[in-house]
Amino acid sequence: MTEFSIHKVWIVAKREYLERVRTRSFILSTFATPLLMGSFLILPALISASAARGIVRDSERPARVVIASDNRALAELVSGELMRQRGTRYEPSVVSPAAPAEHEQLDRQLDAGDIEGYVWLDGPARASRHVVFATGRMGDFILQRRLGDALSYAFAADRMVKQGSSAGDVAATLQPVDLTAVRAGKSSSMYNAVRGAAVVLLLMFVMLFSLLSYGVMVMRSVMEEKHSRITEVLLCAASAQELMTGKILGTGSVGLTQIAVWFTIAAFGASRSLYLRTAMTALDVGPSLIVYFVVFYILGYLLYSAIFAGVGAIFNSIDEAQQWNFVIILPLIAASAMILPVATASDSAIAVVVSLFPFCSPILMFERLAVHDPPLWQLALSLLLLVATIGAAMFISGRIYRTGILMYGKRPTIRELSRWLRHA
Amino acid sequence: MTPTVELLRVRKSYGGFTAVDDLSFEIPPAHIFGLLGPNGAGKTSTIRMMIGITAPDSGCVRLFGEPFRRRALRRVGYLPEERGLYRRMTVGDNLVFLGRLAGLSVATSRERIDAWARRLEIADWIDRRVDELSKGMQQKIQFMAALLHDPGLIVMDEPFAGLDPLNTMQLKDVLVGLRAAGKSILFSTHRMDQVEKLCDSICLIDRGKSVLQGSLSAIKARNGRRFVQIDYEGDGGCLAGNPLIDSLNDYGNHAEIRLKSGADSQELLRTAMRGLRVIRFQVMDPSLEQIFIDRIAGRDD
Numbered sequence: 001m002t003e004f005s006i007h008k009v010w011i012v013a014k015r016e017y018l019e020r021v022r023t024r025s026f027i028l029s030t031f032a033t034p035l036l037m038g039s040f041l042i043l044p045a046l047i048s049a050s051a052a053r054g055i056v057r058d059s060e061r062p063a064r065v066v067i068a069s070d071n072r073a074l075a076e077l078v079s080g081e082l083m084r085q086r087g088t089r090y091e092p093s094v095v096s097p098a099a100p101a102e103h104e105q106l107d108r109q110l111d112a113g114d115i116e117g118y119v120w121l122d123g124p125a126r127a128s129r130h131v132v133f134a135t136g137r138m139g140d141f142i143l144q145r146r147l148g149d150a151l152s153y154a155f156a157a158d159r160m161v162k163q164g165s166s167a168g169d170v171a172a173t174l175q176p177v178d179l180t181a182v183r184a185g186k187s188s189s190m191y192n193a194v195r196g197a198a199v200v201l202l203l204m205f206v207m208l209f210s211l212l213s214y215g216v217m218v219m220r221s222v223m224e225e226k227h228s229r230i231t232e233v234l235l236c237a238a239s240a241q242e243l244m245t246g247k248i249l250g251t252g253s254v255g256l257t258q259i260a261v262w263f264t265i266a267a268f269g270a271s272r273s274l275y276l277r278t279a280m281t282a283l284d285v286g287p288s289l290i291v292y293f294v295v296f297y298i299l300g301y302l303l304y305s306a307i308f309a310g311v312g313a314i315f316n317s318i319d320e321a322q323q324w325n326f327v328i329i330l331p332l333i334a335a336s337a338m339i340l341p342v343a344t345a346s347d348s349a350i351a352v353v354v355s356l357f358p359f360c361s362p363i364l365m366f367e368r369l370a371v372h373d374p375p376l377w378q379l380a381l382s383l384l385l386l387v388a389t390i391g392a393a394m395f396i397s398g399r400i401y402r403t404g405i406l407m408y409g410k411r412p413t414i415r416e417l418s419r420w421l422r423h424a
Numbered sequence: 425m426t427p428t429v430e431l432l433r434v435r436k437s438y439g440g441f442t443a444v445d446d447l448s449f450e451i452p453p454a455h456i457f458g459l460l461g462p463n464g465a466g467k468t469s470t471i472r473m474m475i476g477i478t479a480p481d482s483g484c485v486r487l488f489g490e491p492f493r494r495r496a497l498r499r500v501g502y503l504p505e506e507r508g509l510y511r512r513m514t515v516g517d518n519l520v521f522l523g524r525l526a527g528l529s530v531a532t533s534r535e536r537i538d539a540w541a542r543r544l545e546i547a548d549w550i551d552r553r554v555d556e557l558s559k560g561m562q563q564k565i566q567f568m569a570a571l572l573h574d575p576g577l578i579v580m581d582e583p584f585a586g587l588d589p590l591n592t593m594q595l596k597d598v599l600v601g602l603r604a605a606g607k608s609i610l611f612s613t614h615r616m617d618q619v620e621k622l623c624d625s626i627c628l629i630d631r632g633k634s635v636l637q638g639s640l641s642a643i644k645a646r647n648g649r650r651f652v653q654i655d656y657e658g659d660g661g662c663l664a665g666n667p668l669i670d671s672l673n674d675y676g677n678h679a680e681i682r683l684k685s686g687a688d689s690q691e692l693l694r695t696a697m698r699g700l701r702v703i704r705f706q707v708m709d710p711s712l713e714q715i716f717i718d719r720i721a722g723r724d725d
Contacts, residue, residue, distance in 0.1 A: 008525060011521065011524050011525050015510075015513075015521045019510065019512060019513060023512075228506075228507040228509070228510075228511065229504045229505070229506055229507050229508050230507070230508050230510060232472075232477060232504045233502060233504055233522065233566075233569070234525065235476075235477045236475050236476075236497055236500060237522070237525040237527075239494065406472070406477060416439065419439075
């Protein structure tokens with residue numbers, strides 16, 4: 001019973017592939033996911049961009065902000081700085097001196113919607129550098145941040161002027177620093193932390209989601225064949241190893257097809273959307289990263305699908321397998337929890353260890369490759385460990401599979417399982 | 425002639441439970457063989473070892489005159505007891521897949537599917553999905569699937585389950601035709617009436633052990649010809665007390681008699697003719713069902 005026919009594996013894999021690719025759920029998830037993802041990526045950018053351009057402002061008029069202070073020079077500095085901000089139109093006005101009566105007046109204007117907000121820069125506020133901005137637009141973070149910047153600038157400038165600095169001196173000293181991050185070793189590509197992280201996160205989410213859903217698909221498929229006794233007919237024509245291999249390869253090809261479609265759509269999107277393109281060039285999403293992704297995806301899938309195939313052969317229904325499912329996906333959950341720590345400290349001892357651990361490495365070693373080049377030996381070691389673990393998982397699952405698919409009814413005990421392993 | 429199937433002292437246990445215990449039988453070519461037994465007797469376990477799904481713990485299985493090898497399975501067609509088709513695929517796709525797995529090309533598969541579909545009058549169903557079919561219809565499809573690669577040995581687990589009389593007749597004709605073409609057919613069942621009509625020989629197993637086996641006529645002969653029915657005119661009282669008779673049921677002009685073992689029914693006829701006007705005298709074959717029940721129920725628990 002040792003003969004192993006690639007031809008039969010191919011027939012089994014092809015059937016598995018065609019059956020899954022033709023399902024409505026496959027077509028839906030393949031084409032709806034990028035749409036959803038795209039809208040998650042692009043909508044916030046669109047909204048903040050249009051907010052910056054003032055498009056979503058209720059009346060398209062500049063935001064009117066009142067700066068009330070006894071110190072007119074300070075108030076003028078705030079106002080001037082706010083006007084200088086790029087991109088957004090603000091219409092600051094200064095009220096000075098600021099009597100308590102003005103306070104009530106401003107509240108009334110705010111209520112009536114005549115102004116968007118005011119800051120009350122009285123003595124205590126200036127001394128404590130703690131300023132209150134009364135506004136009806138709590139959600140306008142851009143306005144709040146810019147106002148904060150303007151206030152910080154004004155406080156510093158005011159102080160410098162009092163200490164005798166010239167206006168030019170003040171401007172030169174307080175000119176903001178323009179920070180641009182450049183990825184180490186790849187000076188040609190600009191690294192934009194926020195956008196780059198979004199793309200890596202997206203890729204890792206795709207990997208996680210795909211490993212999980214296609215692994216579970218293998219399990220369901222095994223259970224279905226077991227349940228419908230098709231396995232018995234198939235075993236008459238092909239060996240258990242051929243069936244398991246075919247099933248894993250066929251289902252895996254479905255996953256790869258889906259990812260290929262997603263990459264194609266992303267590439268198309270990048271050719272159309274400036275935002276996606278900058279995000280991708282920012283992170284150097286070039287051929288090498290895609291190769292890494294595909295390699296780690298395939299290896300991760302082989303590992304998890306082998307385990308899921310074995311579990312599918314043990315149990316008779318999805319419900320029964322539920323608890324064990326949790327144990328299997330635990331490393332994946334742990335890996336997803338490690339995504340952020342690994343991103344921030346890519347070369348820390350913990351990051352190295354988890355990216356070598358075969359059940360997490362498909363995700364975490366890929367992440368390290370994406371954000372920072374790890375030493376070659378670590379990459380090699382993680383691949384080696386992963387491949388060895390896949391071999392072991394395939395061997396164990398294969399033995400459980402060929403006995404399990406013919407066992408109906410009662411769930412086997414651990415002792416029975418170990419017997420299946422020893423002499424199947 | 426080399427037997428198509430030989431089982432030699434085959435034994436299989438699962439954990440502490442012995443499913444098949446020291447079982448031997450053989451099936452010659454052009455022969456229909458019935459594997460009988462109550463539920464859980466070890467029929468399915470036996471079949472599984474015959475077709476290499478599991479390996480026996482001891483003993484050996486020979487197919488087509490050679491020790492079991494997977495290659496031999498190319499000449500075996502198997503029909504499991506239930507379902508055994510992909511529900512979400514069309515009938516045609518299912519059959520082509522199974523045909524290809526059995527070593528046929530796509531074109532040959534399609535050709536044979538068409539031929540069988542016409543013969544079994546299901547050509548209209550080929551493009552339908554399996555889950556749209558009735559249970560009986562699925563059974564016919566599976567029947568086709570088992571025969572597609574023209575196997576020399578056909579193994580069927582309850583082939584007539586869920587079929588109406590018309591379809592049963594159709595499949596029975598196919599089986600008889602296959603036997604005439606030299607194929608060996610094994611089917612397992614607990615439906616005795618079908619076995620009696622179809623089988624050349626049987627093996628009755630209970631708790632993994634063979635209880636009774638051989639050709640059907642020999643088994644019936646061995647188990648009796650001990651039942652006699654007589655329609656008569658005259659006084660039936662002359663039969664009472666006859667030393668040949670084990671038990672007597674007299675209805676006045678009809679008597680049902682069980683002979684003592686070893687008694688000759690011709691002797692009884694002569695005795696009866698002396699005292700009565702015999703209108704009908706019939707030696708009844710025991711039904712297989714009767715033998716089955718006697719054997720299985722008579723076991724010591």
